[in-house]
Amino acid sequence: MKPIIQINKLSKTYLLGEHKVEALSEVSLNIHAGEFVILSGPSGSGKSTLLQLIGCLDTPTAGDVTVLDLNVNKASDRVMSNFRARSLGFVFQNFNLIPVLNVYENVEYSLLLGKRSYQKKDITDVIEQVGLGKFSHHKPNALSGGQRQRVAIARALVHKPNVLIADEPTANLDAKTSSEVLSLMTELALENNTTVVMSSHDPSLIEKSDVRQIKLVDGKLVGDEPRALSNVI
């Protein structure tokens, strides 16, 4: 089967004044549909950079990323925006909800962008699934961090994307909330058969047996293996 994400000698260099920062250098890997991938590695190792490239938010300096059939190097902004709206879901470290919209509207926003027909029930169902049925009409600032991230998960998955991209989704949450949020995300993604690529400082939080763990150091791929079962708590 053809991989859903193909990464070939991918490099990304940032320019800081005259200073060049090589955030990723010649990373190659394939991810198949339905895989659950965790990027790990020390701070500054290039995890976020790789996720941004997979998420079609940025373009590489060299090499290729192809997600589904879209080559990120070659697509126009318009095509990439459309692609993100239909085929990708995002969960951010800082939740990134839209402050003027309530929970329901934040989730609906994703569906509006996807330009497919939907029903009210599609939205209320996901909100129910993330356990926020009672909070539908609350604004984000009336919610706790864990609740906000659950709204973000609902928003990221309501349009049933092919790939969910999550950059340190639990970095701003306490340990207990983190594991709750993570198991919720895992569960929902599994249910939708969504491929998950996430980064985490603490991969051991994932309570899932078949996880693929990719390790980056200084922008280079240094490890790619199914996580040993002993790591599962």
Next chain:
Amino acid sequence: MMTMLAIITGVMGIIIFGGFTEANYSGLRESVIRSQYGHMQIYQQGYLEGHRKEPSEYRLSSEEVDKYIEIFEEDERILVASQRVEFAGLLGNETSSQAAIIRGVQPESESLINSALTIFDGDELTDDDLNGVLLGAGLAESLSVEVGDELTLLASNDDGIMNAVDVVVQGKFRSVSTEYDDRAMMMHIEKAQELLGIDSVESIVLLLSDTKLLPDVVESIEQQSATQGLNLEYTTWDKLATFYHKVVKLYDGMFVFINVVIVMIVLISVTNTMMIAVMERTGEIGTIRALGTQRSSVIWQFICEGGVLSFLSALLGILLGVAVASYINSIGIMMSPPPGSSRGFPLRIEFVPMTWFITVSGVVLVALIASYFPARNASRKNIVDALRYV
């Protein structure tokens, strides 16, 4: 907030100043029409070109007058048709004399045309006051005569022979023009015709029920003149009232200036507000772009915001402007006389819905333009960088 305030005050300024000039225009227009010219003056063909050289050649004969008056009386839009004779004469008593411009009028219909002319001493003329005359304020002063005094009026008739009649000062008047009041006298047209030895008149002055009807009336008079072969020509008040046009030009200039200033203010403050809004919401822009919102939608969203903000501000400005204008109208401030005029007038602000409409659309249009560049900036932000601002 500052932007709303700027737009609100700007719009109020336009409403109030625009209404003020409009009130001045219409006030001045009506007073010019009603103290001098009427809406239209009808003459014998060729009068306008030739009457200065040969005044006697270009008068309307009594038959013509009868025919025209009949036509005018049928027209409901014409309130008054009043006959006039104008000539120069020498006005004097034992102690002094003065050259005067004398207008022979039909007193009762003329007084309708001259409703903006105030008799500040004595009485108006009636159709029965054959010997009475009205003197302009300045003329009465230079002759130092009082109401009731007798004067002798000298004028030459069509054959160049000097003729004299005795008249009695029945009243003194003021019009909008001090210059005119320095030299003007009014008397009964029949007495004037007697003095000049004629039965013709120089002009028929028409007063309409509404100034707006003038173009229609002009058209129908032209038509009738053509079909019936009438030997007449006419002029309208606005061709005679040069002073009115000067004032209009002055105010229009000021109004344009104010509008330009307000457009600048709206442009700058909306641009500024939108730039700040875009900056403050960098993170949000990053988020919605990451979720797949198109650049064009981001632009559209900010432009709409600018449009709504300015539309609401402009509406508020109009409401407040109208409120302030009504208040000013209700307390009735008196203004000092405009140049060349002898009387002050109450400060009035007219309501001109057309101006409101134009102002609101103008403000919104300017705001949309002003929002465009900040909006485009917002849409072109690098998504990854913008996401960091959350």
